[in-house]
Amino acid sequence: MTPASAVPDVEAPESLRHWTDLIRDWKASSSSTHLIPVGGCSKPGLSRLNSAESAASEPVSTQRYSTRNLSGILQYDPSEFTISVASGTPLEEIMAALSENGQTLPFDPPRAPLGATIGGCVASGWSGPGRWRYGGLRDFILAASFLDGLGNEVHTGAPVVKNAAGFDFPKLMVGSLGRLGVLTRLTFKVFPQSVEPNTWVVRCGDLASATLHMQTLTRLPVELDAIELCQPGMTDLHDWSIVLRVPGPEAVAESIMDRVQRNVGEAEVRRLSEDHAEKSWSKLLHVEGEVSVRIPMTPRQIETVVQTFPSELTELGWRMHFGLAGNVLFVTGAGDLQILNSWLIEHGLAGLLLNAGDASTHGTQIGMWRHDEVVVRVAKAIDPHRCFAPLLFGEPLHTKRLEA
Amino acid sequence: MKASDLTGLAELFPADRFRTDPAAQAAFESDGLLAYTARPRGVVFPETADEVVSAVRWCYEHHVPVVARGSGTGLSGGAMPHRDGIVIALNRLNRILHVDPVERTATVQCGVVNLAVSQAARPHGLYFAPDPSSQSVCTIGGNIAFNSGGAHCLKYGMTAGHTLSMDVVLGDGTVTSIGGSSLEHAGPDTTGFLCGNEGMLGIALQATLRLLPLPEVFHTVLVGYDDIRAAGNAVGAIIAANLLPGAMEIMDAMSIRAAEAAVACGYPKNANSVLIVELEGSAERVAMEKEILAEVIAGTQPSAVEIAANDAERLAIWKGRKSVFSAAGRLSPDFIVQDGVVPRRCLGEALERIESMSRECGVPVANVFHAGDGNLHPLIMYDGKIPGAFDAANDFAHAILRLCIEMGGSITGEHGVGIEKRGVFAEMFDEPTIDLMHRVRAEMDPHEICNRGKMFPDAESPALSTSGLHPLEKAGVIFRE
Ligand SMILES: Cc1cc2nc3c(=O)[nH]c(=O)nc-3n(C[C@H](O)[C@H](O)[C@@H](O)COP(=O)(O)OP(=O)(O)OC[C@H]3O[C@@H](n4cnc5c(N)ncnc54)[C@H](O)[C@@H]3O)c2cc1C
């Protein structure tokens, strides 16, 4: 085995065969250590042991193994608008190959520049801003091969843009967090790149008008690739603002933005320079911070979230932004997660830890994870000997717990 | 087990909502795939989710198979009853519980008819995108079970892409809620996983669906070609020009003839095949894209190009397309619709091979298909009254599915495996994969009461009868694509 270069302590089995042996031996040894497959940990928070497990009376631990040696584009026919890749392939490599043919994965998979792999992208279930118009990972994944807990490679879905045969494991694998098997091969539908997209900001003043304008924009019959809502200080110094990505060509985008302006009354609508736009998207896409957490939510919860967000964290410089027109909240900051965790539980929100920071004792899943009986049962079927680390559910997580 | 053994179940329902009489049994003996029939021992008509749950729990305890049924329009025998079991007819769970224009969602019971969701959303400028041709009749529960699509799923995807959460009763009577109202999700996408499970893991009770803004304008073009390969190549050219139409549909000569006979659709005279392309979106974008489309089409050697000038003309174009299957009833007393998918680049070759297979086995075939996504719908014609005719048609149908697998495609794009395609299921998936599917089923439905006998190849074989049009098609209520 060779160590993965960027993360020295993560071993990387050399081939599929080695992976199979690893899982079969694991099963045989039935140790209290769980295996967690990773790409190379661009989202190290996602492959952490859950705190409830590490505090349990019979301590369990996890060991990460990287899929980075399962790498390469397996099949790509641009005219077919599909691509099949090995799971450890760096996203950057895939995006570059697609880009050469004017194509893309339009949901903006985050962290490509950090060397994130496509397998890690699927398992983390995190689609970027482009999900708003084009759909997310779940809408683009067509086929997934993975190693189950018995060490068998299964091949699910089909490498064509439409398929209704068999249970939809490819979708199940979106957000599986390395807990339901080791992804080995993936096939996606791809799209043509958006023509000359440009970025506009709607400066809304206070939060109330920002949410109102956003509601209006989400119901307009015009094509907006992305709609993100930013706190003052992120794209605009003083105002709550809505960042829009509008596909070109220029004349169409201008006309669409005229309509946007007519619908947002007094709010200033301004186009960002290319440079400014790139900086804004990179900030929104990469969610930088010592600690960063992704929290699915709904647009109706925005005001409560802002009003109740712990002032201690705001004072420590924690920041937030709402992606996908208020369907996901990102918070970033530094320090311990206890306050954030309690706040999430209080509001019934589930968080995924992207970066845990150094001092954190928290695991990947924080806040309140509602019990999901389907995951619990499917996990038993996929991994009867519990080779992989479990997902934890409960209402709330720390009072009533059921293990997958 | 004898009929009297259902008394415990009968006690859970008023007499008029638990029926075991021959009329009720006959009314539910098949779904849209009329070639396969079986009479259930009883049919229950729950009016609340709790009643569904108590029926499932009773059946679980007594090992009685259940088949969930929406409107019975499925085309693969998914809702065909089990002869030792009961049918749970879900049409009375038909309440739209909530439409939320801010979150752009609708929460509905599983027996709500597809089109009713869009009608309820319309006042808010929203609609439910999946549009199976049967949408005026089929239910959301059926759409979820088969992950149904429609002509517009090229652009918008299937039902799974528009289902955010659901309440479901699993095969052992456990009720669970999965997903949420958010577009985003933390943890595995179990809602996506349960879409397309063909009712084999449990019964969906209600679901929260995603709504989209109604498209502002449509631009619909009908293009005639001298040969079908040219029509297939045109699809490739349109996609290569970075256009993503809402729909792209091809019909071959036989389908055109059928449609012409049925609804006098007035498609271009002498065209060997037609391509329908529909752009949709904001006025400014469609205005720009239609120029590009015109240019692309001009380069594909069309024999005729007709552009719908208004809504009436657009509907006239679609009327021809949507009438094909019911129109085929004029050409043949019985037919099987196949639903395989091939990679788009193989479309032309697939059609040629289907035609030559048709010549070899002497079974006629008409072709319409969702060309944009490689989803074939060959219509295999036969006369069920002639001995051996069904078998010949069925063998031909399976040969087409094998061709789809050989080309790297799928045995079904939207109609599901059901009873009909079980025989080729194991040719598409290998043993470890099917074994995993069985393990999942065993966890969710330990006594295998839900839709026993479907999807998996080793299931018991059903009873056979002749076939024909779905009764609602005969009545002109719904049309196939
Ligand atoms: C602190 C840090 C900084 C780094 N900086 C850089 C850098 O600047 N440049 C650079 O090139 N690289 C960098 N790397 C390495 C880089 O992030 C990895 O090489 C990369 O491939 C990413 O991992 P990932 O995004 O694929 O997902 P991961 O973070 O590895 O995993 C995300 C989630 O997906 C799961 N998962 C991952 N793969 C699979 C699979 N195949 N099957 C099932 N589940 C899976 C994991 O269990 C986890 O839950 C850095 C790594 C670390 C830890």
Ligand SMILES: Cc1cc2nc3c(=O)[nH]c(=O)nc-3n(C[C@H](O)[C@H](O)[C@H](O)COP(=O)(O)OP(=O)(O)OC[C@H]3O[C@@H](n4cnc5c(N)ncnc54)[C@H](O)[C@@H]3O)c2cc1C
């Ligand atoms: C004329 C015609 C045109 C059609 N056009 C299209 C088309 O364009 N695109 C397309 O995709 N399909 C099409 N179909 C097929 C069919 O309409 C769809 O599969 C539809 O989704 C079935 O809905 P239903 O309510 O009739 O379900 P049913 O036929 O009653 O059931 C279908 C399957 O779902 C299961 N089921 C039903 N309700 C539930 C529930 N609540 N929970 C769990 N399982 C459940 C049943 O057991 C069965 O296996 C067409 C059919 C006809 C007859």
